[in-house]
Amino acid sequence: MLPYKTLIPLDRQSATLITTQIANTLIRLIRQGILPANTKLPGSRAMAGLLGVHRKTVITAFDELTAQGWLVQQPARGTFVSSELPDIAPRQLTGTPASAGLATTTGYSFRIREQLTLPVLKNTNMLMFDDGFPDVRLAPTAQLARNYRNVLQRSFQQRLLGYADTNGDLFFRQQLAHYxxxxxxIPASPEHIFTTRGSVMAIYLLAQILLQPNDIVVVGKPNYRSANLIFAERGATLIHLPVDTHGLDIDALEAQCRQQPVRMVFVTPHHHHPTTVTLSAERRIRLLQLAEHYGFVVLEDDYDYDFHYASxxxxxxASADAAGMVxxxxxxxxxxxxxFRVGYVVxxxxxxxxxxxxRRIIDRQGDTVLEQAIAEMLAEGDIQRHLKKAQKIYQQRRDVFCGLLRDRLGDAVSFTIPDGGMAVWTRFNDRIDLTALAAACHKQGLIIGNGRFYQPDEPVVHHTRLGFASSTPEEMEQGTHIIQKVLATLVP
Amino acid sequence: MLPYKTLIPLDRQSATLITTQIANTLIRLIRQGILPANTKLPGSRAMAGLLGVHRKTVITAFDELTAQGWLVQQPARGTFVSSELPDIAPRQLTGTPASAGLATTTGYSFRIREQLTLPVLKNTNMLMFDDGFPDVRLAPTAQLARNYRNVLQRSFQQRLLGYADTNGDLFFRQQLAHYxxxxxxIPASPEHIFTTRGSVMAIYLLAQILLQPNDIVVVGKPNYRSANLIFAERGATLIHLPVDTHGLDIDALEAQCRQQPVRMVFVTPHHHHPTTVTLSAERRIRLLQLAEHYGFVVLEDDYDYDFHYASxxxxxxASADAAGMVxxxxxxxxxxxxxFRVGYVVxxxxxxxxxxxxRRIIDRQGDTVLEQAIAEMLAEGDIQRHLKKAQKIYQQRRDVFCGLLRDRLGDAVSFTIPDGGMAVWTRFNDRIDLTALAAACHKQGLIIGNGRFYQPDEPVVHHTRLGFASSTPEEMEQGTHIIQKVLATLVP
Structure with a gap:
């Protein structure tokens, strides 16, 4: 006889009824071929004894399975696995029980979009000069947690926990409009605002709605990589125009517009990603004029407006867009x-x-509770106070970091001190193999990008972004020391 | 002279520096044409007096704007709006100040996908027999809020607030695997699990990865509408096969497979949406066999597994899928x-x-804090206890509701008492115009669907889903009373 006691483990703490547990497990055993068609099961009394349950519990399970067609009860003969079920080949159990029944690869093929692969950042306590992320240790989590709880408690009465407005919570959009x-x-009112899960979702949604396959999208060279991937996935044709110290080359854009109809221009004017340069006032106005004249969409991703140090x-x-181009x-x-994944489109x-x-077909709606919690922080000035504080800290960190890069790494690197943002666009000199550098630093406990992320199509890469905002002066000290040591071994 | 004091309102409570507020407002005024090129501004002393600020604050603002190219300072003559900026036509301010600068329509066209329009449910305190939603008043919000706060406090140390694993929080996936x-x-382990924002995002992502335009997707007739929209938007060809009292017609599916290669079959086998029928055990096994034989994907949306009353x-x-078809x-x-938007794919x-x-290009990552909070509820058995409690309540509500439908509405309706789920698939008799009924009920304070959502392509619709789970017996009493009254006026 099969070891039913082992095959049918019962969890008496579970919310699932014991009789349901028995029935479910029996079905699985039948499906997995461990109990083939026509197998005779122990009688209900014997089975009850084996499993240590009341006989009635087993009878209920058998009756249920009989009703469902899994078992056949033959008077005076006993209970059998049904033979009328389609035949299932017995299958060998492999691996741990927890993964026994699930395949490791699909039984069909699918397109893996190589280009979509992006590095996944695992949470780590290693030192890291990242792409330019904030220091989450400074985040106003206490206020946010308090607000979240308050909203949850209130929402109980307000039916706020049901399906909500896909465009975003109205109170959030009102507060955001003020902010x-x-x-x-930006003279926005709530009907100009659409809430998303962050800028990636915003760009994705806009690409689906505004672009058709083969539409021309102008981007900087280099450009924010995720945006490029989204446009390419949509089937758009990307035109890469130069970026100089004043931002995207608007003369080149005008020439492009004369040549071919441009559908969209993607810009990060406040600080170009990844180079950190600011689009000059004059070019901004020309860009808006060209947009109106040629009828293209200006997609302005203002991901780091809050952090500006020089002036x-x-x-x-968008603040000057009266023609609806931006x-x-x-x-x-x-x-x-x-x-906290809350972003927006204006x-x-x-x-x-x-x-x-x-949005309805990709994500239904956002997080109403979180949006209300953030809205309260805007209304109370918590976010504004946090930003004021963070801005000061990040400015100090920028200065410390640029000082360390200069003093420690000397002529191995060149860079312009960024006006704002959270990273330094750093050029390593020609003798340095950035991929080897990044790999060696990783072994020493420091994560830096090897630059390929920003310029995937370049044969050789010398630039990378080194984020300073998320590291304390001590961490920057340790991190730059690692780079210094590694450089000494790489470039003797 | 222009009314600068009115044009440049200052907010001394704001986190934005006063000098920045002045500069930003001046730029906006220049862009809006209120300050045309060559306008002479008041001197710094006069402006400081007008605005009630220190003269140095104005000088800093003027210097910044001069550096940015917006203003020109001519020695001994004064400060002027730059004439070298491209000319901006003065634009009349219209509407409220808050929406003055933003357009109400875009300056370019875009495809509005008519088919994508879905009804948006606003939060309301009206009575509602919805599509079959849970009663959020029963939701375990206290535990969730407590866990959320705890996770936030811990995450402070753990750098959990940064960018995270796109596949979902590992602790959540571990707990979910057990659950x-x-x-x-389902013998899943964490590497079989992908976390999404709910089933809509899951279906959308899978459609992008598994389908190519013109691939054949088989669905029930009728079918979960959002899924149909997603497949259609992907460019798939939808084949609608009949659904009877045992679920999707598998003979028809087999015939279809013999005719043309089927790429995917979408099913909600536990309770077919919208009709609530359960796919029989025999058909399930045949479906899996066909999938393996013909190599199609079985997409199993098990949206209401937790609620089953009859047995x-x-x-x-998925629990029997060893070939990787499901x-x-x-x-x-x-x-x-x-x-709480947490769903998953196995x-x-x-x-x-x-x-x-x-996922990286549509949403970057999920909500780590919420996922961990839910994982703790799974680990502690909070969800399981909640479901046990809710299941009992919903079963009672089903019985009360079906009783009310029978007693109050009599032969105006016919329906099968559902084995599980949260709604009754209700047929109104031929003399009843469902659209008129829904509209009249709305006027009386009850929201019900007119059925078009479920069968958008049918010329006449007699069925709709009436959700009972989210209403108390008193609310069901009031709601069915409204239907009864309205029917009396509609069908004299």
Whole structure:
């Protein structure tokens, strides 16, 4: 007889009824071929004894399985696995019980989009000069947790926990409208605002709605990699135009527009990603004029507006957009912490409406509770106070970091001190193999990018972004010391 | 002279520096044409007096704007709006100040996908027999809020607030693997699990990865509408096969497979959406065999496995899938509340990996804090206890509701008492115009669907889903009373 006691483990703490556990396990055993067709099961009394349960529990399970067609009860003969079920070949159990029944590869093929592979950052306590992320240790988690709990408690009465407006919570959009007006001169009202899970979702949704396959999208060379992947996946044709110290080359853009109809220009004007340069005031105005003249969409990803050290930030393009050419994207990823996935689109209401249609089929709706918790932080000025504090700290860190790069790494690196943002676009000199450097640093406990992420199509890469905002002066000290040591071994 | 004091309102409570506020507002005024090129500004002393700020604050703002090219300072003559900036036509301010600068429609066209329009459910305190949603008033919000706060506090040390694994939090996937094994016999391990924002995102991602345009996807007639929209948007060809009292017609599927290669079959076998019928055990096994023989993907959306009243639930197809043909989708939408957007895919690891690539470009990552909070509820058995309690309540509500439908509405309706789930698939008799009924009920304070959502292509619709789980017996009493009254006026 089969070892039923082992094959049918019962969990008496489980919320699942014992009789259900028995029935479910028996079905699995039949399906896995461990109990082939026509197998005679022990009688209900014997089975009850084996499993240590009441006989009635077993009878209920057998009856249920008989009703479902898995078992056949023959008077005076006993209970059998049904022979009328399609024949299932016995299958050998392999691996641990927990993964026995599930395949390790699919039984069909599918397109793996090589290009979509992006490095996945695991949480780590290693030192890291990242792409330019905020220091989550500074995040105002206490206020956020308090607000979250309060909203949850209130929402109980308000039915806020059900399905909600796909465009985002109204209170959040109201507070955000005030904030955008006060902080960056964007005269938005709630109907101009669409809430997303961050800038990636915003760009993705806009690409689906605004682009058709083969549409021309102009981007900087280099450009924010995730945006390029999204446009390419949509089937758009990417035109890469030069970026100089004043940002995207607008003369080149105008020449391009004369040649072929441009559908969209993607810019990160406040600080170009990855090079950190700022699009000059004059080029901004020309860009808006070209957009109106040639009828293209300006997609403005203002991912780090909040962090500007040298002078007051230049207002976003969206603040001067009266013709409806600019779609503005922002997020709280950098302002609070990446884990809180709230971003937004500012655009004319007819586009906002279309975004809602598409959002419905990729994500239904956002996180109402989190949006309300953040809205309260905006209303109370918590976010503004946090940013004021963080801005000061990051400015100090920028100065410390640039000093360390200069003093420790000398002529191995060259860079321009960034006006703002959270990273330094660093050029390592020609003798340095960045891939080898990054790998060697990793062994010493420091993570840095090897630059390929930013320029995947270049044969040789000398630049990478080194983020300073997420490291304390002590960590920057240790990290640059590692680079210094590794350089000494790589370039004798 | 222009009314600078009015044009440049200053907010001394704001986190934005006063000098920045002045500069930003001046830029906006220049861009809006209120300050045309060559306008002479008041001197710094006069401006400081007008605005009630220190003169140095104004000088700093003017210097910054001069550096940015917006202003020109001419010795002994004064400060002017730059004439070298491209000319901006003065633009009349219209509407409220808050929306003055933003357009109401875009300056370019875009495809509005009519088919994507879905009804948006606003939060409301009206009575509602919905599509079959849980009662959020029963949701275990206290535990969830407590866990959320605890995770936030811990995550402070753990760098959990940064960018995270796109596939989902590991602790969540571990707990979910246990839960799936115990509650429904799916022998998953964490590498078989991919976390999403709910079943909609799961279906969307899978459609992008598994389907090519013109691939054949078989669905029931009728079928879960959102899934149909997603497949259609992907460019798939939908084949609608009949659904009878035992679920999807597998003979028809086999005939279809012989005719043309089928790429995917979408099923909600536990309770077919919208009709609530259960796919029989025999058909399940035939479906798996056909999948293996013909090489198609079985997409199993098990959205309401947790709610089964008549007998123990039949195990999911995924629990018997050793050939890697089944992709299993579940979510906590119905188990906790729709506002907590955590769903998942169970599939072979090579498909999970591909899902991660695509997820990166639509949503980057999920909500680590929420996932950990839910994982703790699974580990502590909070979810299981909640479901046990909710299941009892919903079963009572089903019985009350079916009784009310029978007693109050009599032969105006016909229906089969559902084995599980949260809604009754209700047929109104031929004399009743469902659209008129739904509209009249709405006026009386009750929201019900007019059925078009489920059968958008049918000329006449007689069925709709009436959800009972989210209403108390008193609310069901009031709601059915409204239908009864309205029917009396509609069908005299």
């Amino acid at each position: 955008l007006h006060d902080s960056r001169g 007051s930030p230049i207002l976003p393009l 779609v503005y994207i922002g997020s709280f990823t950098k302002s609070i912490a990446p884990a 655009a004319p209401p007819n586009l906002i409406e279309a975004l809602g249609y598409y | 799936l094994h115990d509650s429904r016999g 123990s639930p039949i195990l999911p197809l 992709v299993y989708i579940g979510s906590f939408t119905k188990s906790i509340a729709p506002a 599939a072979p690891p090579n498909l999970i990996e591909a899902l991660g690539y695509y």
